[in-house]
Amino acid sequence: MQKFFRYLSQSKDALSLVVPAFKRNRLRVLSGFLAIIAVDIIQLQIPRIIKKAVDGLQESSVTQPELLRYGLMIVALALSIAALRFGWRYLILGFSRILERDLRCTMFSHLLTLDNRFFQKRSTGELMALSSNDLASVQIAFGMGMVAGADAVFMTIATLGFMAYIHPILTLIAISPMPVLAILTTVLSARLHKRFTKVQEQFSELTEFVRSCLASIRLVKAHTQEKHQSGLFNDMGKEYVRDNIRLAMVQGTLFPFAGLIANTSMLLVIFFGGRYTIEGHITVGEFVAFTSYLFMLTWPMMALGWVTSLFQRGITSLGRISGVLDEHTALTSTETEKLPADTKKLRIQDLTYTYPGQNRPALEKISLEISPGILGVVGRTGSGKSTLCHILARLSPVMDNTVFLENRDINTLSITDFRSRVAYVPQDIILFADTIAANISLGNTDATMDEIQKAAATASIHDEIMEMEEGYQSRIGERGVKLSGGQRQRIALARALLLDRPVLIIDDGLSSVDMDTEQKIIAALSGYIRDRICIIVSHRIAPLVNANTLIVLDQGRIAAQGAHEELLRTNSFYATIHKYQTSFTTTPPENSTEPGGPAR
Ligand SMILES: Nc1ncnc2c1ncn2[C@@H]1O[C@H](COP(=O)(O)OP(=O)(O)OP(=O)(O)O)[C@@H](O)[C@H]1O
Ligand SMILES: [Mg+2]
Incomplete structure (x- = not known):
């Protein structure tokens, strides 16, 4: 019995979903029901006619023309039933x-x-x-x-x-x-x-x-x-x-x-x-x-x-x-504060982040000030780099008073407005079965061909696109299957550059390009960055040696932080990783993309 009542209450909740549509279409539904009722009423007249005919026959009081009239009445009723049935169906x-x-x-x-x-x-x-x-x-x-x-x-x-x-x-x-x-x-x-x-x-x-x-x-x-x-x-x-x-x-x-x-x-x-x-x-x-x-x-x-x-x-x-x-996003935004005019200072304060159902935090006690320029984030696989990017792109929820934009807690700012300040290149590139131009201009459909080409040039992909038979109009197949991994990454980067936003986050977005190209892209980015904040995640330190600041994440914690030269001198952990990675670059190229850092 209890089960039955639980079932009834669940049904009630589910039914509340259809109420608005009923309200909006009440005239249509009501007319439909009236047509059904009319059909039924007409149908119910038929036995009454039959009764009259049978009783008339029984008493031998019915004439031939009267029988014909009864028959025609039944046909007329059947015709109106057909018309009304069409009505309720419609x-x-x-x-x-x-x-x-x-x-x-x-x-x-x-x-x-x-x-x-x-x-x-x-x-x-x-x-x-x-x-x-x-x-x-x-x-x-x-x-x-x-x-x-x-x-x-x-x-x-x-x-x-x-x-x-x-x-x-x-x-x-x-x-x-x-x-x-x-x-x-x-x-x-x-x-x-x-x-x-x-x-x-x-x-x-x-x-x-x-x-x-x-x-x-x-x-x-x-x-x-x-x-x-x-x-x-x-x-x-x-x-x-x-x-x-x-x-x-x-x-x-x-x-x-x-x-x-x-x-x-x-x-x-x-x-x-x-x-x-x-x-x-x-x-x-x-x-x-x-x-x-x-x-x-x-x-x-x-x-x-x-x-x-x-x-x-x-x-x-x-x-x-x-x-x-009934599911709602865990990303809360009280929107009590106006978004600051500038996006020049992102601050993370004592941030710990644990994925639901996990015991160990993916990020632990992170404190960091991010100013315009390049912030390089390196660390071995699973050290928390992508988690940090998700948080800064406002894709994962954070506790109050842990991340600030211009000293305002990001949980008090509009999520959509905040995201509109960030261009994000995810680690898993997503491209659509469309032309290259359409893929690059996703999110900025008003962009001119010139702007698209400029973004592609900064991402070092323009020349390769021009070599294709149909250039920017080449279709790249589902999820970009017709492109190499490195090409896909650079198209995704061009897409983010075209958005022209004050914060650029590249989560390992250059891992599939060779080291020279990676270095070339980062150098080109330096010209693009001006007063933007640019966070670049990489397994390798080498392309990021000119970054304004570098952090090394290790098991969710910041193990080293500073400029490259300074870290080399002062941080033995960093120096060891660097030595380890540079020794790898002298080995054949396929090893050069090995994740960095010695096992601890
Ligand atoms: N959705 C998730 N649910 C539970 N745990 C997760 C989830 N995503 C990541 N993790 C865990 O959080 C930790 C950090 O993962 P993260 O993806 O941030 O690492 P990463 O540094 O980006 O690694 P990689 O270099 O391989 O991309 C890892 O231990 C990982 O197993
Ligand atoms: Mg990652």
Whole structure:
């Protein structure tokens, strides 16, 4: 019972998602319902005409033209039913599509507000399944489900009214088996909900599997994993089918059972109704009309099971969607302070950052003042460099009073405004299946071709682009597959340079270019930087020797800080790393990209 109430309250929460769409489209929905009711009322007139005809025949009082008139009346009613059915289809099914679109847009806009933590928790496949399969279930529930539900409810009430008008006791006899159906529907509803949730989750997993497999297709092929992956997919498919069959078994119980109950009612009516007719309590015409009404009742009773299952699916899916909409970004912004005019001083004070579910902090007690010029961040893999970049690009949440822009706590500043001051080149480059020009001008679509070319030149990629057959109009394939790793990185850098923002963060964005090119780019950046803050992460110290300040991160802590020459003289840890790395540069080039630093 407790479970049932919990389920009811969850359903209520989920249903609140569709209320706004109902309010906005109330006229459309209301007109649709009126059309359904009109169809039902007209349908209910047909047995009355049949009754008149049968009674007339019984008493031999009906003439041929009168019979023809009855027939024509039935045809006219059928025509109006057809027109009205078109009407409710247009209105209600149209509404269900509007609702689907609204929910899809709400969900998409909401997803764009969420932070890294959310996307680490939920897979892309799951989110794609939500916006395809789950939204489709909601659409069906509030389209066909709602029509069939309204039709069934109204038809049941009206039919029972007409039946009771003919003979109340016979009506009670006819509906006596129905409570069994009501009990069965309630019991099976909860089971249906559980099984449908499982099936939808499995569909999410399947979608995610296909997505990740296709995204890493080159890896799959290189490791000759095609057969293995197909096998895994096959197993997942089998499990999905098995659970779908289990779901169909629950639905399959409900539907025929409703039919069985309806036929039991028919048996009772033929037996008792026949007796009432013989005894003269009702006329033959009334008996025929009564059985016609009972036939009409069969559909709503059968529909009850179907509608229950459609709504069950719709509400389960709404619950899954509402689970995403209930998620909120952990990035807080009280926006109490106006963003300072300048972005000349970023200050980090005693910052410790631990990823959710981790015991060890990724950054520990970091204090740092960042002024215009180049800040080089080096450190071995896993030392916390990207974590620091995420925080400074406002992608990961921080505690209050740990990061300041011009002495204002960044948690009090607008996130969007703050981000609009930062150009960020992530460690994992993201390019789109578009032209090079479009990829560079992402975020600054008003940029002229001259500006695009200038940014590309600073990123040392202009000449290579010009050598391509279609130059800046070359299409680079999905995720830039047609480019080398180094080319991809420099296009991403050009994109960030074009944004022309006061803070530039390059998270290991030059790791795939050779050392000479890296040095050339950093030298070119010196001209670009002027009074900008530029944070460059690299595994290697060499390209950053001219940085105004260098920090070495080690297990989340700052192990060395200062200018290169000064550090070489005063910091033995730094000097050791430098020696270690420079000894590597004299070895063959492929070793030159080895992560730096001795193991501690
Ligand atoms: N999303 C995450 N959830 C949990 N732990 C994480 C997450 N991202 C990073 N870490 C952990 O935080 C630490 C710092 O990671 P970070 O990515 O900042 O290192 P990095 O210095 O950028 O390394 P690399 O040079 O390999 O890019 C590592 O121990 C890593 O395992
Ligand atoms: Mg990193």
